[in-house]
Structure formats: C-alpha cells, structure tokens
Amino acid sequence: MGTKTLSLCMIARNEAENIGRCLRSVDDVVDEIIVIDTGSTDDTMGIASRFGARVIEFPWRQDFSAARNVSLENATGDWILILDCDEELDRESLAELSGLIEKGDKEAYLIILVNRLAEGIRMNAPALRLFRNREEYRFCGRLHEQVVPSIASRSGLASIGRSTVRVIHHGYSDHTLNQQAKVRRNMEILQSCPVGERDAFFLYNLGTEHIRQGEWQKGLDCLLEALKSTHPGQGYAPMLVKKIATLLMSLRRYKDALDHIARFQRLYGDFRDLDFFEGLCHLNCGRYSRAVECLRRYRQRPASPGWFAAEGSYDESTLEALCRTAEAKALRAAETVVASAAGIGQTGQTGDSSAAKRSLSLCVIGRNEAAALGRCLRSAAEIADEIIYVDTGSDDDSMTVAEQLGAAVHPFSWNDSYADAKNAAIAAATGEWILLLDADEFLPDGSRLGIIEQLRSADHEAYILKVCTFPDGSLSVETCRIDGQCRLFRKQGYRLTGHVGEDLLPSLQTAGKRVGVCAAEIHHLHGLADAALIEEKHRRKVAAIEARLGDDPLRRHFALGEAFCFAGEYAEAARRFQRCVEHLDAVEQDSAVTGHRAEGSAAGGEPVDRARLCYLYGLSLMHSGDCAAAASLLAQASHVFPRYTNLVYLQAVACFMLGEMAEAEQLFDRCLDMGEAHWRDYLVLPGEGSYKAACSLAALYAQKGETAEALDAYLRLARIPPALETAMEGMAQLLDDLPAPLEKVLEEQGLLQPRGLAVIVKTLSAIGRFAEALRWQTKAWNLLLSAPPPRDYRPLIASMECLIDGLIAEGNLPLEK
Structure with missing residues (x-):
C-alpha cells in the first residue's frame, strides 16, 4: 500500500464460522486489525489472533455504538474501514479501495453493501464504512449504529463521497443461523433505548425488527412514522421507502403502495426498483398492460446508482416469468389497437384528467365478499376505465379491498332491493358503457378481448353475456348452470327492474332497443364461498323476496322456488313452484275472462320465465323423489317449449328412474337429435343435448344387456374430454361381457x-x-x-x-x- 494506512475495525461475538472469511478478504489492503470481542465462547478470538488482529475484550452493554467507538479509540491508521464478521470485501474492489486511501479527497465514502438473499437475489444498499480516523468521528445509536451524524456535524454532508467498493454481506442467506436470536437481541436493545434517543432512525430499526418477526402492521406503523421526519438525503431513506412499498404490497394495500411509489419516483428519479414495484402493484390489481409497461421500463433502464438500496439483479428467470405472466394476460399489440380504436383504456391510479369521457365502467355490488372481490375486480381492471363498487353493508374488509384495487367505493343502505343497489352503481358511473358483475363473479381471460371487440363494433344498445354458475367447489362442467343475462349496455338512462331477480331487459324493451349477444363469458363462483356466507346470502335473498314481493304472490313463489332450488332445498322449492303454477293458472283464467294482460307483466313479456319455471320445478320434483310428477310436468312443458332440450333430458332421466326404459331411450335419442339448447334463450346445463344424453343412452344399453351398442356408444364418448371418465367407467363395468379384451379394444381405438x-x-x-x-x-x-x-x-x-x-x-x- 502507499504511505497512508488503513485500520480495519470490527466487533464480534461467537463468529468463529464467519470471521476467517472476512479477514482473508482484506489481507492485502489493511495495515492493522482491531477486533472488539463482546463475550465470545467459541474460537472467535483465537481465529482473529491468528490473522494478526489486536483483540480487545469488552463487556456487552446492549449498545453497538459503545463497542464500535472502543475500536475507533484503539485504531492508529489514517483511515478506518468498518466490517462485520459475516461480511467480506469483494476482491475486485481492492484497487479502488487502495486508491481512495491514498488519493481520496473526501472525509468519508459510501460503499455498496451487497446483501445475499434467498433464491439468488442480491439487494444492494449504501453504507458508510470508510472514513478518516479523527477523534470527532464516532458512532451513535444503540442498534444499527451510524457514524454519518458526527461526520456531517464536523465536515458537512458534502464531505461524504460515493464509491463503487463492494462489501458482500452473508447474514441474510438461508445458511445463516441464530436469526431469531439476533432479532430478540435487537428488540432488547431497542426497548432499552431512552425516550430521548428514539428518533426517526430508531423507528426505522424498530419497524425492521417487527417485520423480521412477521408483525407487518406494527412494522409498517413504525416505518411510516419514521418517514415523516426522515430527510430524503439520509443514507437509509431509500431503503425506508422501499420497505414501506414492500409492506404495503404484502398487506395488499396496492393503492397506498402506488401513491407512495409515485411520490418517491419524483424524488428519486434514478431509483429504478420503484418501477419494478409499480409493475407488481398493477399486476396484482389486474392492470396487466400497465404492469408490462412498468416491467419493460425497469428492464430497459440502467442499474440504480449504488447509493440506493436497490436490487442488484432480481433473479432473471423470476423477472422473465413475471413479464411473461403480465404479457400473456395483457392485450397483445394487435388487440391494443382494437382497444385504442374503441376508446377503451385501463383503470389507472389517479385517472386521466384530460379524457372527456370514460368508455367502460365496471359496476359491482357486494356484501362481505372480501375473499372473492379481488378476483372479480382484477378480472376486468385491464379493460375498465373505472371501477364502481357499491357495498350493501359489509362488516369484513370488502370496502378496503375494493379501494386498494382502485375502485371508487360507495356505501349503500340495504333496502332489500338488488336492483336499487345496482342502479346506484350505474348512477355513480361515468362511462359510456356499463359492465355489471357481482362480487363473486369474474371475467375469464378470453372474455376481456370479447368485450373490447364487441364495443368496437357495437350495433346494439345492450348485450347478453353467457353467465356460467358453478354451484359447488368442484367447479365442474357437469354441474355448471348457464344462462344469458344482459350485463353490458350503454349508460343511457336504462335501469334494472325487479328488486330480486333483477333484469335490465324490461327497461330496454320499453325504450324499443335491440339487444345483441356478446362473445364473452362471466363465471359465477358461488360454490367457492365459505358455507356460512352462502347460508347468509340465501337468508338475505329470501328475506328480500318476502319484503319486496309480498304483494305479488306469483313472482314471490317463483323467486322463492328458485332460491330454495339453488340452495338444494328441493322439497320446499317444489312446494313454492306448485304455488307459482297455481297463481299463474289463475292469472291466465282471469286474463281470458277480462281480455287484459296480467298486471305487472313485463312489456311484451311474461310475469315469470315459464321455461325456467318448468325446468326448475321438474328438477325439484325429481330431487325430492316424485319422478312421476316430474315426468308428467316435463312432457307437457317440452311441447310448449319445443327447442328446450334440457326439459326433454330431465324427462328422460325421470322415465329411466321409473323403469320406463323404452320411453327413456326414445327421449335420450331425441335429445341428441335436438342438440344443445342455446343459453341465450334458456337456463341450460351443458351436455344434456350431447355427451350427457349419449352417456345415459350407453348406460341404458348396458342395463338392457345390449353390450355391443353400449361399447360402441362408450367408445364414441371417450373421445369427448368431458365424457372420458364416464365412458371409461362404463367400459370397465362391461369387462366380463365384451367380445374382445378391453385393452385390445382401447389400443385399436387409440384410447390406451x-x-x-x-x-x-x-x-x-x-x-x-x-x-x-x-x-x-x-x-x-x-x-x-x-x-x-x-x-x-x-x-x-x-x-x-x-x-x-x-x-x-x-x-x-x-x-x-
């Protein structure tokens, strides 16, 4: 080295596993080593002595600064280098460090501390570890001690320079032991700190220790308080900013995180990690195109300067996977053109004040749906310019979830009217178009593009979407109910009518408007909710029906029958549907006598959906054990609604259960001839005009002993993915009666x-x-x-x-x- 000398100053306790690596890394650059041992019981002092260190024993006083300052008092070099035992000097930094010692014109230098984390991630943070040996320069702070204040006090902040000297810290790696012990020690130190010393840096350290213990909210409270009195130029400030952003995201407070990030993007223009965090927020909120934009910006910008607490390099494969996920869910380039042509944007954090009018508003109502609401809002955030969430009385975190995902939240005093709540959401919306979702619904990925393309070439005032309801947790296509509902429409004063079973079509029909069909689906995951919530929703609906439809027995019994049927209470559902039919007959008789349409019927329509009534009534009768009544009802209904295949299928099943095999076979064949009924017109269960009817026919053949016909039917079914399991199960049951070994049959058919x-x-x-x-x-x-x-x-x-x-x-x- 040159004429100027360098002293390495360290404190240690039971660091035999690490200290040798640290001291080897500085062999060629330091002139003396001062090790302050605060009570080791292992070979720490022996190892240090073998490296030529001067070891000084010092009783531990719950104060890191006190131990550090003893090492400074015993150092004789011109410059001081501070290292911890679980650190090492990057060998590629030796030349730069030597140059600073010999020719440096500053009083102190920040180095880059490289924290090795799990899974290959390295986090870089600035740290003041190199400074001139002056008696005025001493550490303060019992924990995460600092020397900056004393240097700034004597020589000013301008006397502190920046370097690219790198020190590698191994203390956070998966192999490090005693992390919990260190946390306990640090908390003891902080708790013993006098009230007068509890400044912003104390709060930063206290928050950090809470985070290490998994106490995220306590940690966040401390960090936010620390931020209030932390100058952006202080060395730990960027790390404080970053920790707050990370915690807010971990707590799913994405709106707050984006506000926080935006504030410090203005202050720290070179801190590219904030772009990465912004992208993660948008990704978690379902704003995929915005996420792609941020992640691409992060990857294209140069690395942040070393004095920022920045990720040196996120694991590239992880980053690539995040980008691929965002890009796959975002609108691709061609689709973005479509969106631009339609005027469709994305839900931003603060909105675009220059936009004269928003194009699409997502309107959602819910109550105690915190578990499902995020999925709902994220599914449409990519295409919605605004999200309106109307809450009808939640006592969970639903409103917070909605707000943090970018929604405008409107509390609504529940009045037993689903239509009123949805109309309130529509009234609050500013978009030219409205998309209606319930909180337990979501748009599958392909539906977003379908909606955008529909709006691009809109030639109707409103559109019916395919709503798929999964009644249980299996999410099986076998039990999925599908119907068409008007969920996409212009905001032109249209309103939903019918407090329960609310519908927009009467309002559109009154205005003489045409309604189209949109190639998009809505998935209703009712069965995924907690059982208690499902029961609560059922009780609330029944109460609303009784309160709002009490003066309309026809609609009341129909709505109650539907509610009980979907709740699996089939006997009560059948009883309610029977009452509905009785009232409907009475209304028709009255109309025949008076020549007037029934009061309260929809314009050009009926008081209730008769096709739906027949299907659900027949289903309820079958499930409650009255197959004969079901078969009779369904036979009559299928003549009234000749295109409603599902009525014929239910009748066939009822006949099969009654042992009327010839009639059942004929009806299943008829289902196959008719094909699937369209969900636009009827409530349907998929497959009842195709593979389910074919499965039933095959089972019927097997029961009749017609093995060849059954085998042929099962082989055809095995090529239809939803029917594969049923077909294979049926063939296994025919094993002893087959004309050839099943294995050979499957191999010949390519089904092995x-x-x-x-x-x-x-x-x-x-x-x-x-x-x-x-x-x-x-x-x-x-x-x-x-x-x-x-x-x-x-x-x-x-x-x-x-x-x-x-x-x-x-x-x-x-x-x-």
Whole structure:
C-alpha cells in the first residue's frame, strides 16, 4: 500500500464460522486489525489472533455504538474501514479501495453493501464504512449504529463521497443461523433505548425488527412514522421507502403502495426498483398492460446508482416469468389497437384528467365478499376505465379491498332491493358503457378481448353475456348452470327492474332497443364461498323476496322456488313452484275472462320465465323423489317449449328412474337429435343435448344387456374430454361381457392412455376386483413413463390411492400396528 494506512475495525461475538472469511478478504489492503470481542465462547478470538488482529475484550452493554467507538479509540491508521464478521470485501474492489486511501479527497465514502438473499437475489444498499480516523468521528445509536451524524456535524454532508467498493454481506442467506436470536437481541436493545434517543432512525430499526418477526402492521406503523421526519438525503431513506412499498404490497394495500411509489419516483428519479414495484402493484390489481409497461421500463433502464438500496439483479428467470405472466394476460399489440380504436383504456391510479369521457365502467355490488372481490375486480381492471363498487353493508374488509384495487367505493343502505343497489352503481358511473358483475363473479381471460371487440363494433344498445354458475367447489362442467343475462349496455338512462331477480331487459324493451349477444363469458363462483356466507346470502335473498314481493304472490313463489332450488332445498322449492303454477293458472283464467294482460307483466313479456319455471320445478320434483310428477310436468312443458332440450333430458332421466326404459331411450335419442339448447334463450346445463344424453343412452344399453351398442356408444364418448371418465367407467363395468379384451379394444381405438386407465383402476377397485385393478395400474404407469415430458402423474396417484384404500378396507393390505 502507499504511505497512508488503513485500520480495519470490527466487533464480534461467537463468529468463529464467519470471521476467517472476512479477514482473508482484506489481507492485502489493511495495515492493522482491531477486533472488539463482546463475550465470545467459541474460537472467535483465537481465529482473529491468528490473522494478526489486536483483540480487545469488552463487556456487552446492549449498545453497538459503545463497542464500535472502543475500536475507533484503539485504531492508529489514517483511515478506518468498518466490517462485520459475516461480511467480506469483494476482491475486485481492492484497487479502488487502495486508491481512495491514498488519493481520496473526501472525509468519508459510501460503499455498496451487497446483501445475499434467498433464491439468488442480491439487494444492494449504501453504507458508510470508510472514513478518516479523527477523534470527532464516532458512532451513535444503540442498534444499527451510524457514524454519518458526527461526520456531517464536523465536515458537512458534502464531505461524504460515493464509491463503487463492494462489501458482500452473508447474514441474510438461508445458511445463516441464530436469526431469531439476533432479532430478540435487537428488540432488547431497542426497548432499552431512552425516550430521548428514539428518533426517526430508531423507528426505522424498530419497524425492521417487527417485520423480521412477521408483525407487518406494527412494522409498517413504525416505518411510516419514521418517514415523516426522515430527510430524503439520509443514507437509509431509500431503503425506508422501499420497505414501506414492500409492506404495503404484502398487506395488499396496492393503492397506498402506488401513491407512495409515485411520490418517491419524483424524488428519486434514478431509483429504478420503484418501477419494478409499480409493475407488481398493477399486476396484482389486474392492470396487466400497465404492469408490462412498468416491467419493460425497469428492464430497459440502467442499474440504480449504488447509493440506493436497490436490487442488484432480481433473479432473471423470476423477472422473465413475471413479464411473461403480465404479457400473456395483457392485450397483445394487435388487440391494443382494437382497444385504442374503441376508446377503451385501463383503470389507472389517479385517472386521466384530460379524457372527456370514460368508455367502460365496471359496476359491482357486494356484501362481505372480501375473499372473492379481488378476483372479480382484477378480472376486468385491464379493460375498465373505472371501477364502481357499491357495498350493501359489509362488516369484513370488502370496502378496503375494493379501494386498494382502485375502485371508487360507495356505501349503500340495504333496502332489500338488488336492483336499487345496482342502479346506484350505474348512477355513480361515468362511462359510456356499463359492465355489471357481482362480487363473486369474474371475467375469464378470453372474455376481456370479447368485450373490447364487441364495443368496437357495437350495433346494439345492450348485450347478453353467457353467465356460467358453478354451484359447488368442484367447479365442474357437469354441474355448471348457464344462462344469458344482459350485463353490458350503454349508460343511457336504462335501469334494472325487479328488486330480486333483477333484469335490465324490461327497461330496454320499453325504450324499443335491440339487444345483441356478446362473445364473452362471466363465471359465477358461488360454490367457492365459505358455507356460512352462502347460508347468509340465501337468508338475505329470501328475506328480500318476502319484503319486496309480498304483494305479488306469483313472482314471490317463483323467486322463492328458485332460491330454495339453488340452495338444494328441493322439497320446499317444489312446494313454492306448485304455488307459482297455481297463481299463474289463475292469472291466465282471469286474463281470458277480462281480455287484459296480467298486471305487472313485463312489456311484451311474461310475469315469470315459464321455461325456467318448468325446468326448475321438474328438477325439484325429481330431487325430492316424485319422478312421476316430474315426468308428467316435463312432457307437457317440452311441447310448449319445443327447442328446450334440457326439459326433454330431465324427462328422460325421470322415465329411466321409473323403469320406463323404452320411453327413456326414445327421449335420450331425441335429445341428441335436438342438440344443445342455446343459453341465450334458456337456463341450460351443458351436455344434456350431447355427451350427457349419449352417456345415459350407453348406460341404458348396458342395463338392457345390449353390450355391443353400449361399447360402441362408450367408445364414441371417450373421445369427448368431458365424457372420458364416464365412458371409461362404463367400459370397465362391461369387462366380463365384451367380445374382445378391453385393452385390445382401447389400443385399436387409440384410447390406451394413462388418464383413461386411471378411471378403470378406480372402477375396478370400487367393485373389489383388486388383482385386475393392479394390472391396469401397472399398465398405466408404464404408458406414462414411456411418454415424453411433461407428464401428469395426478390421475394415477389418485387411482393408486383408491386401490390401496380398497385393499385396506377388504383386509388385503395389513397395516403395521
């Protein structure tokens, strides 16, 4: 080295695992080593001595500054370098460090502290670790001690320079032990700090320790308080800003995080990590195009200057995956042109004050839907210019969730009218177009583009969308209910009518407006809610029906029948539908006598949807055990609604259950001839005009002993994905009656594949044919392992579990006690 000397000053306690690595890294640059040991019981002092260190024992006083300052008092070099035992000097920084010691014109220099975190992520932070050896320069602060105040007091902040010297910190890596012990120690130090010393930096450190203990809200409160009195130029300020942003996102306070980020993007123009955090916020809010914009900006900008607490390099594969996710969900380039042509934008954080009018408003109502609301709002945020959320009395976090995802929140005093609540949302909207969703609904990815394309070439005042309701947690297409509902329309004074079972069509029909069909779906995930919430929603709907439709028995009984049917209370539903039919008959008789349409019927329409009434009434009768009444009702209804395939399918099932096989076969054939009824016109369950009818026919053939016909039907069904499991199960049950081995038949048909064989294993296990099930299981595994990756092991694992459970139940697989 040159004429000027450098002293390394350290404090240590039980750091035998780390101190050797640290001291080796500075062998070629330091002139003396001062180690203050605060009570080691391992070989820390011995290792330090072997590196030529001067070791001074100093009793621990819950004060890092006190120990640091003892090391400074014993140092003799011209310059001081501060390192911790779990750090090391980057060997590539030796030349720069030597140059600063010899020719540096500042009183002190910030170095870049590289924190090695989990999963390959490195976080860079500035730290003042190199300064001239003057007796005025001493540390302050019991924890995360600082020397900056004393240097600034004597020589001014301008005397502190910046360097690119790098020190690598291993203390946060997965291999570091005693992290909890360090947290406890740090909290003890902070709690012992006198009230007069509890400044912004104290609050920053206290917040950091709360975060390490998983106490996020306490940590955030401390950091926000610290921010109030922290100057942006203080060394820890960028890290404080970053920690607050991270915590707000972790707490799903995305609006607050974006406000915070925007403020400091103006102050710290070179801090590109804020772009990354902004992108994450938009990604979590469903504003995918905005997320792509931010993430691309982050990747294109140069690295932040070293004095920022910045990620040196996020794991590139992780960053690439985030970008791919955002881009896949965002509108692609061509689709963005479509959006621009339509005037469609995205929900921003503060909005675009230059826009004369918003194009699309998402309107949502909800109550106690915090668990589902985020999914709902995120699903449409990409295409909505604003989100209006009307809350009808939540006592959970629904309003906070909505606000943090960018929605304008409007409390609404519940008056037993779903229509009034939705009309309040429409009234608050400023968009030319309105999209209506319930809080437990969402738009699947493909539907966003469908809505944008529809608005681009809109030739109607309103559009019916396909609403798919999944009544249970399986989210199975087998039980999905589909109908068409008017959910997309111009804001031209149209309002929903009917307090329960609310509908926009009467308002449009009164105005003489045409209604089109939009190629977009809404998924209603009613069955995913907590059981208590489902029950609460059912009670609320029943109460609203009784309160608002009490003077209209026809509609009241219809609405109650529908509510009880969808709740699985079929006997009560059937009773209500019967009352509805009685009132409907009475109304028709009265109309025939007087020559007047029934009071209260929709313009050009009916008081209730008769097709829906017949289907749900027939379904309720079947589920409550009265198949004969169901078959009779459905036979009459299918003549009134000849295109409603689902009525014929239900009638066929009722006949099958009554043992009327010839009639059932004829009706299932008729379903296949009719095909699927259109959801635009009727409430439908998918497959009842196709694969479900074919499955039923195959089962009917098998029951009649017509094995060849059944096998032929099952083989055709096996090529339809939703029917594969039913087809394979049916063929497994025909195993003994087939003219050729099933394995050969499947191979000839190209159907010998693991997923189908897993169904055969489960079927054979269920009927106790374990030896055959094991043979099919082995065949399935061999097929799977011979296939190229990626391979889906889940069906075979499930079938193996069924096989083992069956063997245990039969006592063929003894368990050790």
